[in-house]
Amino acid sequence: MESNIVAEAAHATLNGSIPFPEVVRRLVETGVEYYHVDYVALQMTYYSASCGVLKTPINYEGLPSVASEFDLVGLRAAILDSQQNGQHFRDFTQRAINAGVQGYIAFLVDQRVTYWGRGGNQHTEWFPGAQPGKA
16 A cells, blocks of 8 residues: 555545545555544544555544434435535535444445444445445
């Protein structure tokens, strides 16, 4: 895992300069298998198959606290807006936090994201076009 490429992809995610599929492509090419977004600690942690770990901050100011209730309808609407309309990551972050998302793990190889709330509620969303069990 090349830390400079991962850091550039993280920065591009935060400032919205490249779309999610391009972020995924760059991360996979450098050996990232999955990453964890932590809205409580405001950081992203990237993991490679060779046990490499890299942490980057989520440096948005003025984000709300994670809502106590997990709102699946609100989360799915935020996901759909990102997929169909290219919603900026900051807007997605705010909507996800308001929907009670504490964090999520994006499994790049298996093409899915698992979101969870403060009480342990979970939702798994497959990447567009991915087929469960076919990764």
